[in-house]
Amino acid sequence: MTTNNNIEQIIEEGLCIGCGLCAGVFPNQVQMQVSPSGHLRPSERTPLNSQQNIHLQGFCPGVVQSGMPSDKVLNLENIDPTWGPIETIVRAHSSDAKIRHKAATGGGLTAISLYLLESRQVDGILQVAGGGLKAYFGHSQLSQTSDDVIKSSGSIYASTSPLENLLKILDTGITIALVAKPCDISAVRLLGKKDSRIDRQIKALLTPICGGFFPPFAMENFLKSVGADEDDVQSVSYRGEGCPGPTIIRFKNGETITKTYLDFWGTDSSQWYMPWRCRICPDGSGEAADIVSGDTWPNCEPTLEMMENDLGTNVVVGRTSRGTEIINGAIKANYLSLEGDAKSNDLDYWQPHLVKKKITADARYAGMRAAGQIGLSTLDLRTNDLKGRMNKGDYQQELEGTTRRIKIGKHSDDFSEESSQSN
Ligand SMILES: Cc1cc2nc3c(=O)[nH]c(=O)nc-3n(C[C@H](O)[C@H](O)[C@H](O)COP(=O)(O)OP(=O)(O)OC[C@H]3O[C@@H](n4cnc5c(N)ncnc54)[C@H](O)[C@@H]3O)c2cc1C
Ligand code: SF4
């Protein structure tokens, strides 16, 4: 087994998610670019030295994913064995009907972002908006007006580097709330153990629940299937304008293709394409965030009837006292409307795919090591306890399955055949 983790190796092992934080921490040496495989990946102009690699290993989500650091947990009794710290959990949606309709689910994240910005608790919202190095990617955006926050609502199921500019923005001295995926939030929490600006200037870490995104080869295949090329694409709206709303691909020649959520993704979510790092993700529930917002469909799949009629309801989780305070403030100030209470085990029903990934994580990482990789590790995610829910036979099967997939190259960014679907 190799022991020296560096950017090249993290990418080779299929564990880079393209968050961009390494480029922000080492701006003179690393920059984000589109790799030959089509993903957003860091490229080293000058290789990091051994001290810098040690620093990288402390935060990179291709090395370690963290839940909530224990000093941020107010009450250990509030740690759910499956879902981590939960101080408050409700069903809610944006109080503004237009935002609720435009947003990915019920506009929970947009409502909370607007509350923080308009009450001047932060100077800006660092979030993701559509476009970037490719028209169907997302890019990091600092929104300092309500209009920009509203325009950036909706989910982008594509390569994005939300943390690329984070430190440059903190260098300006402003305060922000960050909206980013759970793996990105983990990276920021871990960097915060070394860099005091994170706790001082980031007033809230917000995240969507995340099961993974569409890898570039899958979009390229989709475009080929409709006789188009990525250069023809003007923009993609993956979700929003309804719950979940259609996927709309707009072309430079003015034409559009519109697909329903299930026509675009397929009806069997176990067969959805996604990057390897997402497939083996130990926590898509954002355990390191202050606030999490997700869907409330049974089994996380909308029915045809829901696709036509669902107005959008988020599960909104406050994981820290700060998160709870913000959620309560947003309800009181009528940015967020409460639909009712929820319980932590409702998440089992709404997000079963995430339960499976949490439980199998340890076996999968053992499978990576058996294949000669360094693999991923976890911190404050109870991975060792969760593996106890598997019997020995299933654990071994999962471990060997992971080793086998790595040996045939399924972990690689270059792997782009039908066989990269889950199994
Ligand atoms: C890649 C991905 C996978 C997801 N998988 C699941 C899942 O498995 N289960 C589930 O319940 N929900 C999932 N969601 C979340 C769901 O699509 C909604 O985003 C979530 O319910 C929040 O809805 P909302 O109405 O509060 O968001 P909105 O009010 O529409 O706000 C969305 C916010 O997320 C930001 N954002 C959009 N795309 C990204 C991105 N790629 N990276 C970082 N930030 C982004 C926007 O800038 C905006 O601030 C996923 C979202 C993404 C982006
Ligand atoms: S996961 Fe993020 S920090 Fe790690 S190598 Fe990739 S872009 Fe850099």
Ligand code: SF4
């Ligand atoms: S599934 Fe995990 S690794 Fe993939 S984008 Fe979501 S949080 Fe990150």
